Amino acid sequence: MASAVAATGNHERYAGLKRHETILLFVLIAAVAVLAFRSEQFLTTGNLLNQGRLLVEVGLMALPMTFIIITGGIDLSVGSIMGLCAIMLGVFWKNVGLPLELAIVMAILVGAMAGFMNGWFITKVGVPPLIMTLATLALYRGLAEGISQARSVRGYPDWFFQLGQGELFGVPTQIWLLLFFFVVTAIVLTFTTFGRSLYAIGNNEVAARFSGIAVDRIKISIYTLSGIMGGLAAWVFVSRVSTTRSDMGTGLELDVITAVVLGGTSIFGGTGTILGTALGVVLIQLLKNGLALSGVKGDGTIVVIGVILILSILVSDLLRRQRGAEH
Numbered sequence: 001m002a003s004a005v006a007a008t009g010n011h012e013r014y015a016g017l018k019r020h021e022t023i024l025l026f027v028l029i030a031a032v033a034v035l036a037f038r039s040e041q042f043l044t045t046g047n048l049l050n051q052g053r054l055l056v057e058v059g060l061m062a063l064p065m066t067f068i069i070i071t072g073g074i075d076l077s078v079g080s081i082m083g084l085c086a087i088m089l090g091v092f093w094k095n096v097g098l099p100l101e102l103a104i105v106m107a108i109l110v111g112a113m114a115g116f117m118n119g120w121f122i123t124k125v126g127v128p129p130l131i132m133t134l135a136t137l138a139l140y141r142g143l144a145e146g147i148s149q150a151r152s153v154r155g156y157p158d159w160f161f162q163l164g165q166g167e168l169f170g171v172p173t174q175i176w177l178l179l180f181f182f183v184v185t186a187i188v189l190t191f192t193t194f195g196r197s198l199y200a201i202g203n204n205e206v207a208a209r210f211s212g213i214a215v216d217r218i219k220i221s222i223y224t225l226s227g228i229m230g231g232l233a234a235w236v237f238v239s240r241v242s243t244t245r246s247d248m249g250t251g252l253e254l255d256v257i258t259a260v261v262l263g264g265t266s267i268f269g270g271t272g273t274i275l276g277t278a279l280g281v282v283l284i285q286l287l288k289n290g291l292a293l294s295g296v297k298g299d300g301t302i303v304v305i306g307v308i309l310i311l312s313i314l315v316s317d318l319l320r321r322q323r324g325a326e327h
Contacts, residue, residue, distance in 0.1 A: 020264030023315060024279045027308070031283065035290030042290050049172055053164075053240065055285040056174040057082070057233040057249075059278070061256045062263075063185045064226040066277045069260055070189075071201040071219060072269030073129040077118060078256055080140035081230035082249035085111045086237060087144045090153030090244035100160060108231035114140055115227020119220035137253070144246040153244040164239025174236045181229075186274040194218070202269030258305065259284050262312050283308075 036043040061078045068075050085107045092103035118136055121127045166173045189195035200208040201215055209215050230249075238244050263280030265272025284305060291301045 021276045039293035052175045053172045056178045059178045059281045060233045062259045067222040070198045070272045076133040077136040079249035079252035081114045082234045084140045084144040085231040085234035086248045087148045111227040111231025115224040119223030123216040148246040
């Protein structure tokens with residue numbers, strides 16, 4: 001009896017070690033050790049806090065992207081939504097004459113509407129998520145460039161920069177914001193009916209519908225949430241760089257999706273965690289920074305991240321097959 005309990009305990013510990021997040025954590029620790037060895041500047045407090053500032057926009061958009069990919073969807077338009085919201089923030093404030101506080105709210109609402117349109121067409125018209133968000137990637141970017149006319153907006157008041165450039169208890173302000181949303185989304189995904197519904201939709205959407213889950217409403221809500229977080233990321237970004245440009249967020253959707261998939265969320269839906277996404281976001285940002293400090297050029301960094309992403313997917317798939325065979 002005792003040996004059986006011990007064997008069960010050993011099996012559970014071994015299963016824990018085989019979790020994707022555990023493997024990713026070991027990869028992160030190994031990457032930090034190697035990069036710290038190659039550059040003395042890498043592991044300094046100032047550099048790490050600065051990298052924390054830089055990863056917040058990707059982190060904010062990666063959280064709802066985790067929800068979307070768990071359901072088997074994708075949102076390629078998040079970078080364009082962020083660019084559009086950034087432009088609208090400046091337009092509402094400078095051109096329309098709204099108070100800056102109200103301009104921020106209106107810009108986030110623009111993001112919400114952009115995300116809602118994605119969700120509505122995907123669920124009500126039946127456009128595949130890949131096609132719909134690929135189209136709105138171009139649409140929202142075109143709107144941002146057309147509205148801005150290549151003109152930037154500057155001259156924000158000092159209080160506006162507190163979010164993007166300020167500190168709270170010695171830590172960049174926007175990192176606290178990201179931690180707050182990290183905790184909230186992790187709780188929602190892990191402990192609520194809404195979170196369990198996302199997994200159910202990703203595993204079998206037809207069965208989820210027959211089970212009484214409001215699939216369309218849930219899908220529209222997570223695409224709308226993605227737009228809201230795009231608007232929030234735009235606010236943080238403009239506050240950090242002190243200006244508004246239409247090319248903000250260009251290519252950022254690839255970083256967001258890469259971080260989520262690297263974190264163990266299956267592109268086919270049904271599996272994924274917020275913790276894994278957080279590890280993915282941190283690993284990608286530290287790799288970019290550490291490789292740059294080591295003298296590796298941008299193309300080399302993309303190659304390294306691509307190789308790690310492929311290896312991560314292969315290992316995750318292997319572990320999933322093993323778990324399936326054990327059950």
